[in-house]
Amino acid sequence: MEPFKNFIDVLTQPTLMLTLAMFTFPFFFPMNDWFDKWNRRLRLNLLWTKAGLIAVIIGLTLFFVVGVQDAEFRLIMLKPDNVPIVGLIFLVYFFMWVSMKQASDNDKLLSTGEKPNEYHDPDEKVLVWPDLVYVEFISLILCMCLLLVWSIGLDAPLEEPANPAATPNPSKAPWYFLGLQEMLVYFDPWLAGVVFPTIIIFGLMAIPYLDKNPEGSGYYQFKNRRLAISIYMFGWIILWVLLIIIGTFLRGPNWNFFGPFEYWDIHKLEPLTNINLSEIIYIKLFNTGLPSNILVREIFGFIVVFGYFLVFPPLLAKTVLKRIYLQLGNFGYGVFVFLLLCMLSLPIKMYLRWIFNLKYLIAIPEYFFNI
């Protein structure tokens, strides 16, 4: 068992796990023909079959059954706060499967020139009362039963009255905010706590206006919407669900990373000394002190940030996103690419931190402006 645990501990180092997840992602959700070819060659499309569902569910269950034997992992996994997250892992895969299964079935039908499955749905209508209300009533009762059993079985994770002088270590946000909390590690609070959540919400609201592709309306399918689906899934699975899982299972005291089977050592020492871009350039590269003029000091950060948002849009419009640019026109494409770049800035910032210990590209603490 030990080698297995060590293997998992190494594999779940967030640096490694996120890298693996990001690079294998396009093979699971192929966004172009090349990835699609490999998706079929590696038989990854089996994931969306009945056999795939059973295999993944069994695999996950086995992992948690084995994991619960371990004293360290048991503490994390059976904490009343975290039990739902274990459930979330199963549920997210299950619902992904439900839609992707129908999508891949329809893709097959469509590629042979047939109509999608939903086309044959009966046209006849059902009544709200009694048909719908009845079903809702049954689900209500079932949910009540589940909640009752749950609340009897697991104590509410309440703690002592809040005390501003003593912050629990680690202090974890509610599970649905763990993605944001993870983001806060890499960004200034006003960005990660205010600007990005706003952009996320408005970005989600903008989707129906940006994605006007009529293909697949009313039925599941992947082939003709692969870019849209994979971009969305990237943000949802990697940058939200995975970060929640990391925050739940892998963040320990002092907000250090711990493998699931690792002892939560408060004194775990991780050298994390971080420096700003201006310090890297002026002190390490030029061997001079930081200039006292703020603008001169941060000029390189401004160049990088503005460059990122000014160079990439036209570049992408000419290359990978050409089709989208032609479809959406200047304004729509501008909004789309801005949202996309914002989304990608999170993993970029994470890697900059991990590789270069970079804290902020632009750091003007004098005016609370850090990027």
Place this chain on the structure above:
Amino acid sequence: MPAEAEQPLQEKKSSQQATASVGEGTIKEKVQRRSFISWLAVAWVAFAAATGGFFTMILRIFFPNVLFEPPQSFKIGPPDEYEIGLVDIRWQAKFGTWIIRDSEGIYALSTVCTHLGCTPNWLENESKFKCPCHGSGFRRSGINFEGPAPRPLERYRIVMADDGQILIDKSKKFQYEKGQWSDPEAFLVV
């Protein structure tokens, strides 16, 4: 009433209409326009009164009867109660201040993380303040060196009172990034 209300539905069933048939002719006008309007006025007044009352009560919350706020300035005893090279966390819970004495003098650090305001812990072995929320680390001096905290911890005004005790005044803060730590009141020479 119920029989009448169901009428359109039955009609629809029998005539197999696909479109909904709510509209003119399906609901008879039973309420007089005049009384409807006056009822509407009553309803609006009631609604406004209830909402107004509700928000007044909410506003009331912002003015509590008792405020448990520790004083902004306080005395913490004579300097020789503080050992050289030690971080004193005695006043963390009560006043939100760490008192640190080095070979030259004493300074008072704020216990509020400059990232998002959690309270870091002093780790003696690692000789650093470490924030449990997003992992910011501060040196004994208050300088930030790891994690996302954008600037050093703030220092409070520290002076000698007339009675030989140290006086901490939290209403005056000194920020490193603004070059205020060199202020004579940010550091007590003993």
